[in-house]
Amino acid sequence: MRTDTANFTKLFLEDTPLLDIRAPVEFNRGAFPLAENYPLLDNRQRELIGTRYKSDGQQAAIELGWELASEEVLAARLSAWKKFIDQFPSGYLYCFRGGLRSRMAQKLLRAEGLDYPMVTGGYKAMRSFLLAELETQCQSLAFVVVAGHTGSGKTALLNRVQRSVDLEGIAKHRGSSFGRTDSEQPSQIDFENQLSIDLLKLSQQSGPVAIEDESRLIGRCALPPTLQAAMQSAPRVLVEEPLEARAQRIVRDYISDGLKRFSGSEKLPAQSLGEELHFNLNKIRKRLGGLRYKQLDEALTSANRELQQHNNSEAYIPVVTALLRDYYDGSYDYLMKKSEHKILFRGSHAEVQQWLVDSCQLRQK
Template identity: 30%
Template sequence: EFLAGCKNALVIDVRSPAEYNHAHLPGAINLPLFSDEERAVVGTKYKQVSRQAAIKIGLDYFGPRMRLMVEAVEKWIEQMNRRTGEQGISNDEGKGHRTSNLEPQTSNTQPQTPNAKLFLYCWRGGMRSGAVAWLLNLYGFDVTVLAGGYKAFRNWVLQTNAYPYRLKLVGGYTGSGKTALLKTLAQKGETIVDLEALAKHKGSAFGNIGMPPQPSQEMFENKLALTMASQHAKHKGSAFGNIGMPPQPSQEMFENKLALTMASQHANASTAWEENGALPKPIWIEDESQRIGHVNIPQPFWQNMRRSPVYFLDIPFEERLQNIVADYGNLDRERMIAAIQRIGKRLGPLETKNAIQFLQEGSIEESFRILLHYYDKQYRKGLHNRENLSSLLTNISCEKVCVGNAALLSQVQPLSK
């Protein structure tokens, strides 16, 4: 209910900056009641002395900044109102984390904030969210507190990422244009989830080059859960709204996102099932390895992927090689060399040396030829390392890498069936 209600509203995380930066509800803005250092002081006093002693110290910190916190929220509401009709309030996704510095605000206009709807949370829905909710309600805002706090949201994330969504996997060797094909499917009205976009990583050794920092594992899980829930909700007529994506998450943040993404996508599909007895609409994702950069697809979600049908784009090696050269050939050479060195142990000393030497000499195609053979071998290993592959795998012969492969896919598999 909290997630459904906060669509297009201001969501405030009152935890400390360090807690927020590690992982949070996607789209939330940080208005910390305590700094990291203050939180440590209050926590120590709570453990070593008493609850009452900790509250008194907390009040010492809270009192002088109450006006500044109200003004920070006023400013955010004003920004959100100005953006009405565009994309709503700018969240942390794509522009870095947003944390209030609580500097005094000056304005010649009277803020129009009475009765503005706010949603806020702390770690467990306790004293921190209670104190800030009291202040903002007193000023005139309409505040809803997340019962159980961020901890309750995390429990929901874990449950959501374990849901047995109906998945269909777009498979194929490196360079097959799988991500572009997903986008084409989305344009055709299919439900997709781009795991690499959630993880802020393209999956290979070069996957982080040109990308923002990855999220934490927890933030990835948050986004996955919210995305899946949102896609699922579309078919029930109640999406949670647009959830953006921050720099690549930590492992935990990746899991958070994954759970929310998958639950949303699944909701889109289930209405048809409930109304006319049809199977839920499938959610299309890319056949990834479990690890994407430094985040991992949550184990229950991964196991569901391994049980799902795979539609393998069988594209000639040379076609894929040219596609890879076009995609990665202009990347920073030093970062590419560093990426090759990271996989050197598995690639082998001779192939590592040759791949790097070709790069240094400007022979991009020959360097990538070595790497593509390596990744083909790795993908084959992962593809065949699953039970009942023969009943799951559909091979689709494609002459080249192009968006037209979506039509070939639809010929062997009606997309929404």
């Protein structure tokens, strides 16, 4: 029979499936990548029992819990847990602290002839472990920051080498005002948890880790201060791509591929995308200035019309080129002049990729 565990390192390194029995409101606040939520108590039941616990103590709370656990409720809970256990017999269950709810779930399962171990300390202990590991790995891993102007293909480059961290992939956002993807962004807690697990896995072998140069925020996800500090002090590799090539890459990624995000919308995908582009442009209106914004907004309207009527995305290239030249490149150049980072190598996208493979011993995927 398997026993309860407090070996958090093993849990996360081995991608162990986790049965999260906390209430949905707790799970939505923050969880772990391979956790599935099949709660012992729903949000209202949790609130009622918590109130009883504070007013009358643990035993009164337990008694209320059993009162709320009708045969129908218990049958539904057990059915969901059994399906999870059948699918993931090597997993573990957990509640918030590895206390009352975990023990109650184990008791119910044992009555059905199932012994399923729990995580000692529960969510709180695992979360504390990941936060501590995040601090440790940010200070100990040898990062190489891949930098370059917007549209240089930095993320695509990182995804081709083995020892890398895709911050935008974890955040499910491309980083700019136009960076929304077809996936909802994770909560800040979920972002930190996944990042910590990725760094923990990378720490199992020595060697540099490539990471993309990012600002403090990737959409709504904030980089942990320790990681920001590590990236600020890390050496850099510069990807230098011509303006035209960068504009074409952005049009392909944001326009041609971006249409797929709206395939299920009520409106035509091109119309929905066009409306989103106008909305995103408006977010940087003040920074562009009134006249420049008006010119770009009119050009964007024309490009949207061309896409809707003729399925032609080439009309966006002048708009993107102007945005890069007059806004994004200037901001990037200003930050680079203020910094004093060590530059290990600079070259085209292909040259940087080869350099990373040869000089940093980063295996190609």
